[in-house]
Each structure stands twice: as C-alpha cells, then as structure tokens.
Amino acid sequence: MESRSSSRAVGVTVHPPYDDDPDARIRRAWVTVHTRSASGEGLGAGVVVADGFLLTCAHVINAVLGRPKLATPEPTAPEMDAVAVSFPGVDATRYAVELAGWLAPQPQADQWWDGDLALLKVESGPAGLSPVPVGETPGKRLWTWYHHGAPRSLVDVVLQAGMGPWYILDPGHAPLEILPGHSGAPLWDREHGCVTGLVVSRERDNPRSYAIRASEMRDLLASAGVLPTVVTTVYDARTGACRDALIDVLDALPEQQLRRCADRVARALGLRRTPPTVTDLVDTVLPQHHPRGIPALLGALAAAEDVARRVRDAAAGLRPVRILTQNQYDELLALLGPGAHPEVRAAARHAVPHFVLPDPGTAGLDTLIEDLEDRVAEPGLVPPLVQVVEEVAAARRTDGDVLRDWSDRVTDRLGVSREAVRQCRWSADSRASVRTAQPVLRVWLWAAEPTADDFDYDMRLYDDHGHEVWARTNGPDRRSREELCAHLSA
Numbered sequence: 001m002e003s004r005s006s007s008r009a010v011g012v013t014v015h016p017p018y019d020d021d022p023d024a025r026i027r028r029a030w031v032t033v034h035t036r037s038a039s040g041e042g043l044g045a046g047v048v049v050a051d052g053f054l055l056t057c058a059h060v061i062n063a064v065l066g067r068p069k070l071a072t073p074e075p076t077a078p079e080m081d082a083v084a085v086s087f088p089g090v091d092a093t094r095y096a097v098e099l100a101g102w103l104a105p106q107p108q109a110d111q112w113w114d115g116d117l118a119l120l121k122v123e124s125g126p127a128g129l130s131p132v133p134v135g136e137t138p139g140k141r142l143w144t145w146y147h148h149g150a151p152r153s154l155v156d157v158v159l160q161a162g163m164g165p166w167y168i169l170d171p172g173h174a175p176l177e178i179l180p181g182h183s184g185a186p187l188w189d190r191e192h193g194c195v196t197g198l199v200v201s202r203e204r205d206n207p208r209s210y211a212i213r214a215s216e217m218r219d220l221l222a223s224a225g226v227l228p229t230v231v232t233t234v235y236d237a238r239t240g241a242c243r244d245a246l247i248d249v250l251d252a253l254p255e256q257q258l259r260r261c262a263d264r265v266a267r268a269l270g271l272r273r274t275p276p277t278v279t280d281l282v283d284t285v286l287p288q289h290h291p292r293g294i295p296a297l298l299g300a301l302a303a304a305e306d307v308a309r310r311v312r313d314a315a316a317g318l319r320p321v322r323i324l325t326q327n328q329y330d331e332l333l334a335l336l337g338p339g340a341h342p343e344v345r346a347a348a349r350h351a352v353p354h355f356v357l358p359d360p361g362t363a364g365l366d367t368l369i370e371d372l373e374d375r376v377a378e379p380g381l382v383p384p385l386v387q388v389v390e391e392v393a394a395a396r397r398t399d400g401d402v403l404r405d406w407s408d409r410v411t412d413r414l415g416v417s418r419e420a421v422r423q424c425r426w427s428a429d430s431r432a433s434v435r436t437a438q439p440v441l442r443v444w445l446w447a448a449e450p451t452a453d454d455f456d457y458d459m460r461l462y463d464d465h466g467h468e469v470w471a472r473t474n475g476p477d478r479r480s481r482e483e484l485c486a487h488l489s490a
Contacts, residue, residue, distance in 0.1 A: 023143070026188045026195070027089035029132040030149035031056065033184060034094055035064050036084035045147040045185035046085065046120070047195055048131045050226050054085065054097075055134075055217055056184035057200055058104050058118045063183075072104035083120075088149045091126035098123070101224040103216070115165065116200050116212055117220050132186070133194035134221075134228045136214045136271075138291050141172060142187045144199055146179070155182070157209065159196075162270050167197050167211040178209040187211050215273060238317045239286070245314035246282045249307065257304070264300035268325055269293065287318055291370075294318065295325040299413065320374050323383055328410055333366065335403055336392070341365040347391035348372065350431055352384045380417055382424040386410060390424050394432035445484075454478035 021027075031046035031054050044060030059069045064083050077098070084094040101119030139159070146153035156172030167187070171177060178199060187197040197211035221228045235243060250258060259274075262281050266274040269290055275281040285293030294315050301308040324332065336344060345368060348357055358371050372385040382390075386407050393403035404425070411421050444458040456478055461470035 022190045022193075023188065025130055025132050025193065026186065027149060028087075028128060028130045029186075030087065030089045030145070031184075032086045032088055032147050032149065033060050033064060034084045034086060036082055036094065036096070041181075042086070042147050044181070044183040045145075045149065045199075047186040047198070048087075048125075048129055049134050049195070049217070049221065049228050050131050052122055052125070053100060053131075053221075053226050054120050054122065055198060055220070056118050056120065057198060057212075058102060058116050059200075060184045061099075061118045070105050072106065074102040074104070075099055085120065085122065087126055087129060090128040093126065095122050095125055097121060100226070101220050103220050115216065117198070117217060119220055119224055119226070131228070134214050134217050135192075135194050135196065137189045137192040137194060137196050138287075138289065139189040139191055139196065142169075142189055142196065144178070144182060144185045144187055147181045147183075147185060157187070159187075160208075162213065165212055165216045166200070167213050169199075169209040169211055171208075182209075215271065219273070235288075239288070242315055242317045243282055243286060246285075246311065247278055249310045249314050250281060251278050253307065261297070261300045265293070265296050268296035268299060268327065270326070287320055287322065291320065292322050292324065292326045292329065295322055295328070299325050302413065321376055322370075323373055323385065323414060324410065328406070329369070331406060332369065332389070335399065335406060336365065338365070340392070341368060343392060343395075344368055344388060347395065348388045350435075351387040351391040351428065355384065380415065380420065382411065382416055382420050383414070386416075386421075387424055387428070390428040391431070394425070394428035395435070454480050455484060457484060 026047070029048040031048060032042035033044045033046055033056050034042045043063045044056055046054045046056030046060075048054045061075060061083060062069055062071045065075060065079055080097065080099050083097055085097055086092055086094050097120040099118065100121040101117070103115035103117040105116040141156060142159055143154060143156050145151075145155070153176065155176045155178055157169040157178070158172050160168045160170045162168070169178070169187075182199045183201070185199045186195040187199065188194075189196050194214075195217075196214045198217065200210050200212050218228055250261070253261065258278065258281075262275050265271075265281065265285060269284070269292070271284070275284045281297075283289060285297045287293065290296075294311075298308050298311060301311060341364060344365060345357060348355065348368075352372075352375070355372075355375060358367055369385065372388055373383075375384040377383040389403055389407050393400040393407070396403070407421070440462045442460050442462070445455050446457075447455050455474070457472075457474050459470075459472045460468055462468055
C-alpha cells in the first residue's frame with residue numbers, strides 16, 4: 001500500500017448534473033469516431049473521460065485504418081492522421097486526434113482477452129465538453145446508445161456477470177439490440193452518474209454482448225498519466241459517521257495486516273486493483289459502492305475476531321444491510337436453482353410470515369433473496385434469510401444437507417449461536433414434517449361390556465397439515481359391528 005492518508009488527490013471533482021436530464025452529462029461527453037476522408041456516419045463511439053482525452057475501442061481504430069479488427073501493433077502518428085472524432089451532443093465538427101494510449105485486443109483460443117482500448121488526445125475540442133466519471137458501480141441496469149448517440153438509439157442492458165477484464169451483458173427491455181456500430185459506446189450508470197464500461201462485441205447469433213470494464217479503462221489512463229474524472233459522493237450524516245468509524249478501526253491495523261486485508265477484499269469483490277489506502281478500502285466496501293463490500297471486509301478479517309467485531313459495530317448504521325459475501329450469494333443462487341422462486345417464496349411465508357414480500361410478478365429469485373437479506377435480525381439470532389434457507393432445506397427431499405452446510409458457514413461467520421441455529425432448524429423440520437405427512441384417519445372404539453356386539457365410536461380425519469377436517473361420533477345410539485363397517489366404508 002502506498003499511503004494510508006485520507007487526503008490523497010486522485011482526480012477532478014465532479015460537479016452536479018447540468019439540468020434535470022439524468023443523461024445530460026453522457027450526451028455532452030459522447031464521441032463518434034470517423035474516417036477523416038469519408039463522409040456519413042462514424043464507425044464507432046467513445047467517451048470523454050478527462051480534459052482533452054477520450055476512450056474508444058482499439059478495434060474501432062483498426063476499422064478506421066482498414067486494418068484487421070484484432071491487429072495488435074500500435075498505430076503510428078501518420079496512420080492516426082486518418083482518424084477524426086466528433087462530439088454529436090455538442091458540435092458536429094470533426095477534430096483530429098493523437099494516440100495517447102493503446103491496449104490491443106489479444107485473441108486467445110478464438111476469444112478476445114486483455115484489452116481493446118485506445119486513448120485519444122484532442123488538442124482543441126469544442127466548448128461545452130464535460131468529462132464523465134469512470135468507475136465500477138453496484139448498478140446492474142445500464143444504458144448505451146449507437147455510435148452517434150441519438151436518443152432514439154437507446155439500448156438498456158443488464159450486467160449479468162464479470163469475466164476477467166470483461167462484463168457479460170444481457171439485453172434489457174428495450175426493443176433495440178447492441179449492433180456492431182455500438183463498439184466503443186460507454187455503458188452509462190444513470191443512477192450513479194458514471195461510465196462503468198465500454199461496449200466491445202456481441203456474440204454471433206446471440207443477443208448477449210460484452211464490454212470492457214471500468215477498472216481496465218482506469219488502468220490505461222493511469223499508465224498514460226491521465227487523471228480521470230472521479231465521482232464525489234456526498235454521504236448522509238449516519239453513513240458519514242459509520243465511514244469515519246471504519247477508517248479509525250482499520251487505520252489501527254499493522255501495515256502488513258492491512259495490506260493482506262485489502263488484497264483479500266479485492267479478490268472477494270473481483271476488483272482489478274487493490275485499494276491503496278485505508279480510505280480507499282473503506283470507500284470500496286461501503287454499500288453505496290458495493291452492496292457486498294462489508295461482508296467481504298468481515299470475511300477478510302475472519303482471523304482477527306476482535307477487529308471484525310469492531311468493524312461490525314462501526315458498520316451497524318449502514319444501509320442497505322447485506323450479510324452474504326459475493327461467493328456465498330452466488331453459491332446460494334446455484335444451490336437453489338433457477339426455478340426456485342416459488343419454493344423460496346413459499347418457504348418465506350412459513351418461516352417469516354410477518355414479512356411483506358416483493359411483488360411476485362416483477363421480482364426474481366435474486367430480488368427476493370436480497371429483500372430477505374435486508375431484513376435486520378438482532379445480533380446472535382438467525383437472520384431471516386437463513387431461516388428461509390433452513391425452511392427450504394427441511395422441505396427438500398434432496399440437497400437439504402448441502403443447503404444446511406451453506407447455512408452453517410454463513411452463521412459461523414456472522415457469530416450466530418449454535419443453539420439458535422439448532423432451534424431454527426428444529427422449527428423448520430417440524431413444519432416440513434407436518435406439511436409433507438399424508439392425511440390421517442383416527443378411530444376410537446369401545447364396548448359397553450367386554451362381550452357386547454355394539455360399540456361407541458369416535459372418528460376424526462386430519463389433513464396433511466394436521467388440522468382436523470371431519471369428525472363423527474355414534475351419538476346416543478351404539479352401532480353394531482356390521483353397521484360400523486358400513487359407516488366406515490361410506
């Protein structure tokens with residue numbers, strides 16, 4: 001770690017949006033990449049990320065130069081004379097550019113890997129340009145536009161997963177699809193006001209697409225000595241106090257232990273770079289920046305229970321609450337299976353009937369799990385999400401033990417008492433045994449005298465939940481053996 005100071009400058013402060021349009025900033029930073037000698041539309045897009053600098057895809061520059069898409073040699077200055085850019089949100093004029101950084105796509109086994117970025121410098125662009133922040137965010141729903149940035153070319157996508165330097169994107173709900181002309185187009189996180197990646201490619205005969213992630217973009221900027229615009233987050237009073245308390249707790253760690261903790265957090269969250277300072281580490285794990293950051297931090301401190309306890313105390317006021325690390329969350333989704341939403345919802349109705357659950361028409365399994373995860377439990381008690389998982393495990397004929405193993409690992413990390421888990425498991429098993437039992441008919445017979453041929457009786461039918469649904473008695477008149485058999489048959 002370079003420094004543990006909280007005052008190290010890392011970029012340019014972002015000002016509030018210019019107007020009520022949540023996309024105003026990205027429109028004013030939008031870039032279209034052209035062949036200077038050709039008229040008409042461009043060949044790709046890009047985005048202004050610092051004063052005088054913009055990012056696009058290396059393969060877009062290759063296309064402008066007429067080179068193979070995956071050509072790796074860095075273009076020469078004379079070759080770059082053929083490249084021009086315009087800023088459709090500000091000015092249609094084409095401007096010359098210089099190459100300031102190059103990260104070529106590296107084909108491996110018919111796949112792209114390790115890059116596909118070009119950093120371009122514009123000597124004198126139009127007035128009104130505004131760089132946008134670049135950073136990875138917890139946002140999953142993102143927006144992008146065609147290379148000219150026209151509003152009617154909007155495509156919304158869902159960030160499905162990370163894969164090395166790439167994001168895997170699935171189509172959202174827009175009728176438009178990502179096409180070749182989207183290459184280099186920024187992925188805009190409207191909620192957090194920053195660019196979190198650049199669109200790179202689309203699978204053949206498949207709507208799924210790929211983007212290069214923000215951490216790769218920032219690495220290229222850093223290697224070129226360019227300071228990107230950064231997001232200045234304004235915290236509410238409670239979050240600010242929790243943040244300061246977390247910084248104080250971690251600042252007391254020895255340097256080697258702090259470095260090890262930061263490395264583990266980076267691996268747990270899939271970060272491309274280790275947070276270099278205490279403040280960077282704390283900002284990385286805050287829920288505003290990563291919903292599973294605090295569980296990742298606690299997991300990194302598993303061998304230092306006293307520090308982990310103080311971190312839990314310091315983070316007590318943060319919202320939203322997440323109790324699972326990213327690995328535990330991913331493992332739970334895999335164990336439950338893609339069709340488990342009705343099963344988990346039914347289990348929640350049994351285990352935590354007082355909770356109001358998300359609308360089943362719009363919520364998927366991931367939304368349901370995160371909603372249950374947000375419900376706070378008292379320290380030492382079994383969290384509601386784990387109660388629901390135990391309910392699912394008790395009801396399943398197979399895989400129940402695997403889910404219980406997962407539950408044990410989570411509750412151990414959270415410091416939940418073994419007795420609380422045992423009671424929760426016993427309750428779930430009891431409810432499941434009642435629900436899965438067959439209907440039961442109970443009959444009581446007794447004769448007035450040992451040799452009598454007529455009987456008093458009491459018959460009761462119980463459903464598979466143990467509730468009585470039918471009862472018969474003989475009343476004042478006894479029944480003979482033959483009458484009783486006929487009554488039972490009826």
